[in-house]
Amino acid sequence: MGWKYCIRCTNDLLVKIEGKDKIKYLRDISPIKKVVKKFNGVLLSAEKYECNLAVCKAEDSEDTWYIITNMDSKKAVSEYKKRFIIEEMFKDLKSSGFDMEGTWTESLVYFKNLYLCLSIAYTWMIILGADCSKNKKSKIVGATKKLKNKVVRIYSLFSCGIKWFNRCYDSETKKYKLKFDLVLYDI
Numbered sequence: 312m313g314w315k316y317c318i319r320c321t322n323d324l325l326v327k328i329e330g331k332d333k334i335k336y337l338r339d340i341s342p343i344k345k346v347v348k349k350f351n352g353v354l355l356s357a358e359k360y361e362c363n364l365a366v367c368k369a370e371d372s373e374d375t376w377y378i379i380t381n382m383d384s385k386k387a388v389s390e391y392k393k394r395f396i397i398e399e400m401f402k403d404l405k406s407s408g409f410d411m412e413g414t415w416t417e418s419l420v421y422f423k424n425l426y427l428c429l430s431i432a433y434t435w436m437i438i439l440g441a442d443c444s445k446n447k448k449s450k451i452v453g454a455t456k457k458l459k460n461k462v463v464r465i466y467s468l469f470s471c472g473i474k475w476f477n478r479c480y481d482s483e484t485k486k487y488k489l490k491f492d493l494v495l496y497d498i
Contacts, residue, residue, distance in 0.1 A: 313381075317391045320355075320377045326364070327354040337377045342368035349384035363387070403436075403469040404429055433469065436476065440468030443475050452478065 322338035328350050334340055340348065350364040365384035368375045380387035404411045409429050416422050443452060444464065452474040456465045466474070 315380070315382050315390075317378050317380045317382070317387045319391065320379055322375065322377060324377070325356050327359065328364075337366075340366050340377075342366050342375045344368050344370050347385050347388050351384070353379070355379060399467060399469075400433075403433060403467070408469065408473065409433070436472035437468050438472065439475050440466075440470065440472030443471045444468065451475075 320337060322336065324337050326334060326337055326340075328334050329352065342348065346367065348366040350366075353362055353364045354360070355362055355364075362379045362381060363384050365378045365380065365387045366375065367378075367388055376388070376391070378384075378387050378391050382390070402408065406412070409432065411425070411429060414422075414425060416425070452466070452471055455462050457463075464471075
């Protein structure tokens with residue numbers, strides 16, 4: 312079966328599509344908003360790597376996605392979208408969250424233990440962020456904004472959770488509290 316891949320390419324990549332002689336670069340393919348253009352058996356770059364190509368553009372986006380793949384082109388777009396969920400989590404664990412890469416450890420045991428602790432803390436921050444959104448605390452942490460007469464969340468659940476945690480932790484008055492209602496089992 313082998314590996315499946317979805318790679319987003321820049322628009323200046325050479326391409327040869329059978330029956331489409333006017334298309335020399337990816338930028339020559341004009342996208343249609345909210346529609347995936349599929350090309351099979353595309354020859355990519357001067358080396359002529361054979362692959363499938365999906366070209367799409369979101370309705371409210373300036374960017375066009377040129378995704379090369381060895382799977383069905385339409386499925387490649389949905390698989391590529393998953394990337395953003397994963398990247399958001401990595402960002403939360405690393406630079407803009409827990410600063411995991413700042414440990415510079417070479418011990419695998421230490422890293423596994425650290426990762427376990429961070430996973431538990433990450434889950435807790437997501438739960439706090441969801442609670443903030445659900446219980447209208449999002450105004451306190453500035454997590455919402457009014458756009459076009461619609462209230463939208465401008466922070467991730469993790470960011471809301473960590474802001475709420477810090478506010479409660481740093482609060483000298485008891486105005487902000489973290490409530491714990493954890494029930495393991497009911498008898």
